Amino acid sequence: MIIKRPHDIQPSEITPRGVYEGRRRFMKLAAAASVLGAGGVLEPARAQEKTLGLPKLGNVAKSRFSTAEPLTAYKHITRYNNYYEFGTDKDDPAEYAGRLKVRPWTLAVEGEVAKPRTFGIEELLKFPLEERIYRLRCVEAWSMVIPWIGFEFNRLAKLVEPTSKAKFVEFVTAVQPDTMPGVHLPVLDWPYVEGLRIDEAMHPLTILAVGLYGEVLPNQNGAPLRLVVPWKYGFKSGKSLARIRFVGEQPKTAWEKANSHEYGFYSNVNPNVDHPRWSQKRERRIPDLFARRETLMFNGYGEQVASLYAGMDLKKFF
Amino acid sequence: MRDSQSFVPALKALVFVLALVPLARLAVALAFFPDWLGANPAEFITRSLGDWTLRFLLATLAVTPLRVLTGWHWLLRLRRMLGLYAFFYGVVHLSSYVAFDQLFSVPEILRDIAKRPFITVGFTTLVLMIPLAATSTNAMVRRLGAKRWLALHRLVYVIGPLAVLHFWWMVKRDVTQPAIYGLILALLLGYRVLARRRGRRGSVPAPATR
Numbered sequence: 181m182i183i184k185r186p187h188d189i190q191p192s193e194i195t196p197r198g199v200y201e202g203r204r205r206f207m208k209l210a211a212a213a214s215v216l217g218a219g220g221v222l223e224p225a226r227a228q229e230k231t232l233g234l235p236k237l238g239n240v241a242k243s244r245f246s247t248a249e250p251l252t253a254y255k256h257i258t259r260y261n262n263y264y265e266f267g268t269d270k271d272d273p274a275e276y277a278g279r280l281k282v283r284p285w286t287l288a289v290e291g292e293v294a295k296p297r298t299f300g301i302e303e304l305l306k307f308p309l310e311e312r313i314y315r316l317r318c319v320e321a322w323s324m325v326i327p328w329i330g331f332e333f334n335r336l337a338k339l340v341e342p343t344s345k346a347k348f349v350e351f352v353t354a355v356q357p358d359t360m361p362g363v364h365l366p367v368l369d370w371p372y373v374e375g376l377r378i379d380e381a382m383h384p385l386t387i388l389a390v391g392l393y394g395e396v397l398p399n400q401n402g403a404p405l406r407l408v409v410p411w412k413y414g415f416k417s418g419k420s421l422a423r424i425r426f427v428g429e430q431p432k433t434a435w436e437k438a439n440s441h442e443y444g445f446y447s448n449v450n451p452n453v454d455h456p457r458w459s460q461k462r463e464r465r466i467p468d469l470f471a472r473r474e475t476l477m478f479n480g481y482g483e484q485v486a487s488l489y490a491g492m493d494l495k496k497f498f
Numbered sequence: 499m500r501d502s503q504s505f506v507p508a509l510k511a512l513v514f515v516l517a518l519v520p521l522a523r524l525a526v527a528l529a530f531f532p533d534w535l536g537a538n539p540a541e542f543i544t545r546s547l548g549d550w551t552l553r554f555l556l557a558t559l560a561v562t563p564l565r566v567l568t569g570w571h572w573l574l575r576l577r578r579m580l581g582l583y584a585f586f587y588g589v590v591h592l593s594s595y596v597a598f599d600q601l602f603s604v605p606e607i608l609r610d611i612a613k614r615p616f617i618t619v620g621f622t623t624l625v626l627m628i629p630l631a632a633t634s635t636n637a638m639v640r641r642l643g644a645k646r647w648l649a650l651h652r653l654v655y656v657i658g659p660l661a662v663l664h665f666w667w668m669v670k671r672d673v674t675q676p677a678i679y680g681l682i683l684a685l686l687l688g689y690r691v692l693a694r695r696r697g698r699r700g701s702v703p704a705p706a707t708r
């Protein structure tokens with residue numbers, strides 16, 4: 181598969197805008213028509229969605245874990261990002277992440293495992309892919325509905341065979357000093373590290389995402405491969421993963437190191453535990469003007485994940 | 499001297515209109531071009547209004563140093579309007595938060611003021627600005643007397659730092675922007691302290707009173 185870096189050559193450099201836009205509209209209509217004609221169930225909203233036109237991902241299965249809520253627009257998902265390696269403003273990642281080198285890309289999987297291994301991104305893209313339409317709740321009290329494409333983390337884990345000593349999983353994200361302006365500033369302790377308890381990591385809702393809206397991930401959303409843990413605040417889902425380590429001790433995460441008083445290891449979405457500086461009771465569904473949505477316990481995934489925390493004081497382990 | 503300043507009323511009118519542009523831009527965007535406001539329009543609006551509150555506050559504080567440094571004494575005649583715009587934008591900034599973040603719920607707002615230090619500070623800042631706005635008319639200056647009026651308006655030495663602190667505490671991690679505003683504020687207030695000290699020694703004319 182040939183994967184083009186999104187900002188290498190803009191179609192606009194070759195074809196006049198009006199022409200390629202018209203052409204794209206036609207192609208999308210044609211694609212929609214053919215899918216509908218073949219008895220497919222492509223949602224109209226998605227057929228019309230204007231994407232960056234990145235390489236499409238084929239053979240994507242649907243999932244029972246997907247929500248039926250209306251999707252957040254692609255333009256918002258790709259232009260309102262927290263990816264501090266590219267700057268702390270929400271539009272910095274869309275502006276600067278085009279430079280991120282996503283090929284070649286390898287993911288080292290190591291630590292307390294019987295078969296440590298390094299995967300090339302091409303191998304990872306061969307995992308059977310599913311579309312997972314998840315709610316994403318940011319710790320900053322906004323939320324989106326995002327059609328990720330990916331596979332369950334536990335599939336990858338099984339290949340490396342974690343040992344009985346593996347109690348936690350550490351996710352280490354990429355640092356590219358020459359493409360990431362943010363890592364030259366001491367905003368966080370780079371590389372960005374996240375972590376999960378092993379049972380959280382192995383839960384079927386925890387996925388490694390490689391795509392968005394039917395296409396490969398845009399760089400600003402964590403290309404080529406990122407974690408998605410839908411019942412936790414967004415920052416738990418590390419972007420552009422370079423290394424995954426199975427470990428015995430609870431990893432020290434980047435946000436805990438920055439401010440352990442405000443950001444706990446668990447960081448489950450929880451309307452009853454406020455951030456020290458703001459309430460987590462309600463949220464603003466992007467791009468709503470009013471913050472009128474009640475935040476749900478475990479971001480609405482309680483049925484699936486509440487049992488992981490049975491008997492735990494979630495105010496203490498926030 | 500009087501003649502050479504005949505442009506001031508026109509300048510005042512111009513500044514009056516220009517100062518409304520940031521608000522008009524937000525209103526037009528909200529009504530007709532929501533895309534301008536991006537994925538989180540409420541955040542964009544509240545922040546933009548907060549920025550302008552602070553900018554007008556700094557502009558007000560810049561009048562005296564600029565006047566002394568340039569000798570453009572007519573600058574003083576813009577100061578009251580700039581100060582009132584700072585207050586005006588502060589009130590609209592608060593309204594944006596009250597409407598879009600808190601959906602007009604008074605108990606939630608009170609809880610928020612009590613709970614979130616940066617909101618506590620923002621609220622305090624705005625409350626402290628009320629007496630200054632209220633005593634901005636000539637009649638009030640006369641009623642208070644120049645001395646007491648001046649003493650009251652020294653509140654700005656508290657208001658300025660509190661406004662920067664409000665911004666500083668709002669930021670999750672990267673404090674570059676509040677630091678820049680803080681530096682400008684430190685220069686503007688530091689100038690006054692220095693000028694007053696030197697004034698006492700009689701080497702440099704004392705800063706303008708009003």
Ligand code: HEM
Pocket residue numbers: 540541542544545546547548549551552555588591592595599617620621622623624661664665668
């Ligand atoms: C009751 C009074 C106030 C309240 C409730 C309040 C509330 C807020 C809120 C909620 C934000 C963050 C917006 C967001 O992240 O979505 C904010 C930001 C800000 N506020 Fe206030 N504020 C108040 C008074 C003031 C005053 C008096 C000033 C200035 C003199 C001010 C200046 C700012 C600035 C500069 C920002 C940051 C804007 C940015 O990020 O660029 N605020 N305020």
